[in-house]
Amino acid sequence: MDITRVWEGLAEPDGGSIIYVIMDGVGGLSFPGRGGTALEVARTPNLDRLAGESSCGLLEMVGPGITPGSGPGHLALFGYDPLEHDLGRGVLSALGVDFDLQYGDVAARINFATVDNDGNVVDRRAGRIDTETNRVLCERLRDEITLEGDVELFIRTVSEHRAVLVLRGPGLEAALNDTDPQRTGVPPLDPHAADEGSEKAEGAIRSFLDQSRELLAGEDRANMVLLRGFEKYKPFPSLEERFKLSGLCIAEYPMYRGISRLLGMDILTPPSGIKASFEALESSWSSDHNFYFLHIKKTDSYGEDGDFDAKVGVIEEVDALIGKAVDLDPDVLVVTADHSTPALMKAHSWHPVPVMIRARLARVDRVERFDEVSCVNGTLGLRPGVHLIGLALANAGRLGKYGA
Amino acid sequence: MDITRVWEGLAEPDGGSIIYVIMDGVGGLSFPGRGGTALEVARTPNLDRLAGESSCGLLEMVGPGITPGSGPGHLALFGYDPLEHDLGRGVLSALGVDFDLQYGDVAARINFATVDNDGNVVDRRAGRIDTETNRVLCERLRDEITLEGDVELFIRTVSEHRAVLVLRGPGLEAALNDTDPQRTGVPPLDPHAADEGSEKAEGAIRSFLDQSRELLAGEDRANMVLLRGFEKYKPFPSLEERFKLSGLCIAEYPMYRGISRLLGMDILTPPSGIKASFEALESSWSSDHNFYFLHIKKTDSYGEDGDFDAKVGVIEEVDALIGKAVDLDPDVLVVTADHSTPALMKAHSWHPVPVMIRARLARVDRVERFDEVSCVNGTLGLRPGVHLIGLALANAGRLGKYGA
Numbered sequence: 001m002d003i004t005r006v007w008e009g010l011a012e013p014d015g016g017s018i019i020y021v022i023m024d025g026v027g028g029l030s031f032p033g034r035g036g037t038a039l040e041v042a043r044t045p046n047l048d049r050l051a052g053e054s055s056c057g058l059l060e061m062v063g064p065g066i067t068p069g070s071g072p073g074h075l076a077l078f079g080y081d082p083l084e085h086d087l088g089r090g091v092l093s094a095l096g097v098d099f100d101l102q103y104g105d106v107a108a109r110i111n112f113a114t115v116d117n118d119g120n121v122v123d124r125r126a127g128r129i130d131t132e133t134n135r136v137l138c139e140r141l142r143d144e145i146t147l148e149g150d151v152e153l154f155i156r157t158v159s160e161h162r163a164v165l166v167l168r169g170p171g172l173e174a175a176l177n178d179t180d181p182q183r184t185g186v187p188p189l190d191p192h193a194a195d196e197g198s199e200k201a202e203g204a205i206r207s208f209l210d211q212s213r214e215l216l217a218g219e220d221r222a223n224m225v226l227l228r229g230f231e232k233y234k235p236f237p238s239l240e241e242r243f244k245l246s247g248l249c250i251a252e253y254p255m256y257r258g259i260s261r262l263l264g265m266d267i268l269t270p271p272s273g274i275k276a277s278f279e280a281l282e283s284s285w286s287s288d289h290n291f292y293f294l295h296i297k298k299t300d301s302y303g304e305d306g307d308f309d310a311k312v313g314v315i316e317e318v319d320a321l322i323g324k325a326v327d328l329d330p331d332v333l334v335v336t337a338d339h340s341t342p343a344l345m346k347a348h349s350w351h352p353v354p355v356m357i358r359a360r361l362a363r364v365d366r367v368e369r370f371d372e373v374s375c376v377n378g379t380l381g382l383r384p385g386v387h388l389i390g391l392a393l394a395n396a397g398r399l400g401k402y403g404a
Numbered sequence: 405m406d407i408t409r410v411w412e413g414l415a416e417p418d419g420g421s422i423i424y425v426i427m428d429g430v431g432g433l434s435f436p437g438r439g440g441t442a443l444e445v446a447r448t449p450n451l452d453r454l455a456g457e458s459s460c461g462l463l464e465m466v467g468p469g470i471t472p473g474s475g476p477g478h479l480a481l482f483g484y485d486p487l488e489h490d491l492g493r494g495v496l497s498a499l500g501v502d503f504d505l506q507y508g509d510v511a512a513r514i515n516f517a518t519v520d521n522d523g524n525v526v527d528r529r530a531g532r533i534d535t536e537t538n539r540v541l542c543e544r545l546r547d548e549i550t551l552e553g554d555v556e557l558f559i560r561t562v563s564e565h566r567a568v569l570v571l572r573g574p575g576l577e578a579a580l581n582d583t584d585p586q587r588t589g590v591p592p593l594d595p596h597a598a599d600e601g602s603e604k605a606e607g608a609i610r611s612f613l614d615q616s617r618e619l620l621a622g623e624d625r626a627n628m629v630l631l632r633g634f635e636k637y638k639p640f641p642s643l644e645e646r647f648k649l650s651g652l653c654i655a656e657y658p659m660y661r662g663i664s665r666l667l668g669m670d671i672l673t674p675p676s677g678i679k680a681s682f683e684a685l686e687s688s689w690s691s692d693h694n695f696y697f698l699h700i701k702k703t704d705s706y707g708e709d710g711d712f713d714a715k716v717g718v719i720e721e722v723d724a725l726i727g728k729a730v731d732l733d734p735d736v737l738v739v740t741a742d743h744s745t746p747a748l749m750k751a752h753s754w755h756p757v758p759v760m761i762r763a764r765l766a767r768v769d770r771v772e773r774f775d776e777v778s779c780v781n782g783t784l785g786l787r788p789g790v791h792l793i794g795l796a797l798a799n800a801g802r803l804g805k806y807g808a
Contacts, residue, residue, distance in 0.1 A: 006466075363433055363434075377781060381462070401471045404493045
């Protein structure tokens with residue numbers, strides 16, 4: 001039985017407040033010449049003191065050996081098993097550019113690509129055109145393409161060769177194959193509806209592709225578009241419905257606001273920088289919400305860049321600010337990450353992330369440092385990421401007893 | 405795949421003996437001013453020596469953040485996943501007063517309640533009448549109420565406002581709603597059968613309620629009964645059938661004998677006190693049984709009372725007696741709990757419980773103290789409670805090899 005459903009049944013409307021401080025990708029590996037992971041090397045007196053007052057442990061976010069994308073990593077943290085709750089690329093991309101998706105919209109990822117005179121794909125990423133070129137092209141497509149009937153079209157730049165397309169209209173379904181052939185030397189695939197309900201979307205997409213081909217014909221590199229990950233935006237069961245949590249999201253980056261919106265959280269005006277994020281937490285702290293999600297992106301960004309020292313710097317910046325969250329005296333304060341992003345790998349990884357839960361009823365262990373190896377000896381042990389919300393709810397006094 | 409089914413397939417009829425010493429609710433939290441949990445503070449030279457010779461670890465009984473009732477906690481210890489095996493309140497209550505339930509009986513909880521002149525509930529617990537009053541009222545209902553046809557009625561006092569009702573007769577089913585409206589200012593609900601098979605029970609219950617209302621009409625407080633948790637007593641797969649274990653239960657408190665009876669264990673005449681319980685273990689030790697379940701209640705009771713020092717005292721008492729179990733030289737000796745009951749919380753909690761398995765083939769770790777934090781570093785790790793029986797069986801040489 002899915003343990004998250006058990007929590008749903010036990011969740012109580014009243015109880016304490018929970019803060020999640022998520023340092024995206026903060027987990028790592030020992031870096032050559034630096035003597036440890038970024039968390040080990042960083043001077044973090046405040047996080048370490050917090051560890052000494054907390055239950056510590058490690059979260060394996062999606063599963064052993066599984067490297068989570070940002071979507072699955074966060075879904076797990078919020079108690080949505082990523083192996084059960086599918087968050088497709090189309091919808092994630094649209095949420096990721098702050099597009100105001102509406103239920104029933106069909107979203108897909110666009111890649112600008114290069115085709116030769118025979119129409120065969122020669123570069124699936126159009127030489128990674130720059131984001132500014134992308135904006136100009138998206139604007140042209142937006143201005144020139146018209147779809148027949150009652151289907152509206154939206155196009156938004158993501159970055160480089162990536163954009164996102166949204167269809168809006170009554171009765172759209174998204175059972176369409178990717179047009180990206182996933183290799184070069186062959187033409188893009190035609191979109192085909194796998195069921196009758198998706199034929200309307202197929203027609204709109206065929207029209208979009210025909211017009212795009214013409215409009216882009218004069219381009220050197222981005223003379224075609226490939227589509228991937230068609231997906232209909234359906235309501236997700238909200239944190240309120242599932243766990244009786246009224247959430248507020250504080251995130252600089254749009255994708256995390258998008259996921260939060262998907263789960264029914266309120267979204268704060270994006271702050272600019274880590275200090276501003278913590279200050280936003282302080283100023284928004286009220287009884288209107290009982291679940292606060294503060295997202296810090298740069299630990300992941302510098303990990304992706306392979307910039308170990310910059311990642312250390314971000315961790316130290318968070319350390320200097322974490323007291324602001326502590327001083328709000330939430331019933332439960334959680335510090336963790338959505339996945340590891342070792343600077344050594346310049347990529348997300350499967351390695352578990354350290355976690356600490358500070359709460360009056362947390363069983364304090366002997367861990368005195370907040371890092372990947374010290375947390376091995378914590379009372380939370382090594383456990384799936386999806387466990388976190390249940391532990392947070394319990395520590396907040398928000399779960400009833402199971403059975404007589 | 406459910407791992408307990410795998411053990412069923414591998415369980416062998418021959419093998420060693422197993423003793424479970426269950427200190428109910430022994431897990432806890434550090435108590436203000438006492439410098440640790442009850443297990444940490446108690447002087448336990450014998451339990452600690454045992455830990456030094458054992459595999460230690462922690463059991464998360466039902467799941468992360470889940471606070472188990474006594475039923476689910478014990479089911480897990482015996483290898484019955486509490487999320488799969490439902491043990492309802494009606495049956496548990498009847499087992500809890502040592503009522504000799506028979507398969508096919510329908511049980512429900514009774515709450516004595518107060519209704520006003522309009523028949524609306526004003527107190528769902530009848531001012532928590534004392535147990536002696538409860539006994540007098542139950543006797544009156546037993547003596548005066550007659551049901552038509554072939555349905556027998558049994559009524560037993562539990563405590564204060566709580567009692568239990570059992571219907572016995574051919575063809576009874578229990579798909580009936582609670583009559584407890586769960587709030588005041590409204591009348592009790594009528595019982596309605598949700599399926600045809602339950603109509604016979606509905607008729608009997610309606611007759612019981614009508615007669616009860618008349619018989620109690622003159623009472624100040626307990627002038628009505630509310631019914632909850634209708635449940636039919638169905639055979640549970642026994643420990644013998646599942647794991648080829650022939651069990652003996654030594655428990656002072658009726659609920660634990662009830663659960664043991666449900667699982668097909670033999671039940672020893674209840675001993676009086678912890679010393680008598682260990683002596684009963686000694687005197688009943690024989691080849692008639694290969695699985696001994698010794699239950700100690702007072703660790704939980706004092707936890708529920710918030711009496712930290714008394715809980716420490718009980719732990720020290722068990723420590724002084726544990727040698728009796730060791731001296732029997734069982735092949736496997738397990739010491740653990742069914743859940744935590746921190747005196748700080750005066751209630752059951754979700755926190756994992758320490759466990760140790762002493763056996764010739766147990767992999768001994770470096771844990772030298774039997775407590776919640778020391779056991780984090782044990783070779784058993786942190787694992788679901790339902791794992792315990794599999795490890796006990798393996799250590800007793802009672803599980804065959806899996807695969808060629």
